[in-house]
Amino acid sequence: METISTIGVCGAGTMGSGIAQLCAQKGIHTVLFDVNETVLQNSRSNIWKNLETLQQKGKISKDACMAIKNQLHFTHELTDCKAPVIIEAIIEQKESKANLFNQLISINNHQTIFASNTSSISINALAASITQPQRLAGLHFFNPATIMQLVEVIKGEQTAPEVITKLVALSQQLGKTPVLCNDAPGFIVNRVARPYYLEALRLVEQGLATVEQVDAIMEASGFKMGPFKLMDLIGIDINYSVSCIVWEALGKPTRLMPSTLQQQKVEVKQLGKKSGIGFYFYQ
C-alpha cells in the first residue's frame, strides 16, 4: 500500500496538535489548520517544546528535531488544507464538523479521504450531512496522540471499503494499532469507559469520597490515571459532551445520566489542564 506523504489536520487544540506532531515525526508533511490564530501559536510553541524535550532526552537528534519542525505548516487559511487524507479534530459539534467537511470537499480532489477524530458523534449522522459520505470515516486517536497506541477506525454505513483499508494502513504508518469498529454510540472505548467517569463523579457528588481519594484508589488498583486526572487531561468539556451524546444515543438510561458536577465545571470554564484549573490546579 502506498504511504501517505501529506496530511491535513483541522483543529490545533489538544488532539489536533498531538496528531500533527505525530504525523510530522513520522516524516509526513503536515498542514495544521485552525480558525483561531492564538490557538495556532500555542500549538506551535507546545509542539516545539515537546520536540526540544525529546532532543534534550536524546530521543531524537538535533537534525531530526529540525526536520520534524520543517514538516509542519501552521495555517488559518482553509484553502491550504489540500491533501490525500484530512483528519478533523475540531470542537465536538456535528454541525461545525459537517460544515468544515463540506468546505474541505469543495477544495480537495475526488480521492481525498476525510477522517473525523470525533469521540462520540455518529459517523452515519455526520455522513448524512456531507456531500461525499462514502469518503468519510472515523479515525479516533487517544490523548496524548503521540503516545497512546490505540486508534479506532470507524466504518459508517456509507464508508467505501477502500477508505477503511487506507486508514488502517495510515494508522500503521503512524506506528499505531488500529482497531476496526462499526459506527455505534461511543464506539468501543468511550462506551466501555463511560461508567469509569460517571460512577467516580457520583461518588464525589454524593459526598462519599473526595476527588483525590477516588483517583488514589483507582491508581493503586492498577489504572494508569484516576478518573478525575484523566478528565482534566481530556478536557472536562469534551468529556461532558461525550457523556451527553452517548447517553442520548442509547435512549437516556439512568445509569449513564451525565453528571451535574461535570456540567457545572463546564459552565464556569474549569475545563482541566487546558484552562489551568479543573478538578485540580495547573500552573
Ligand SMILES: NC(=O)c1ccc[n+]([C@@H]2O[C@H](COP(=O)([O-])OP(=O)(O)OC[C@H]3O[C@@H](n4cnc5c(N)ncnc54)[C@H](O)[C@@H]3O)[C@@H](O)[C@H]2O)c1
Ligand atoms: N481531548 C481528548 O482527550 C480527545 C480524545 C479523542 C478525541 N477527541 C476529539 O477530538 C476533537 C477535538 O478535541 P480537542 O480536545 O482537541 O478539542 P480542543 O477544544 O482542544 O480543540 C478544538 C479546536 O478546534 C478549533 N476549531 C473550532 N472550530 C473550528 C473550525 N471550524 N475549523 C478549524 N478549527 C476549529 C478550535 O479553535 C480549537 O482549537 C473532538 O471531536 C473530540 O471529541 C478528544
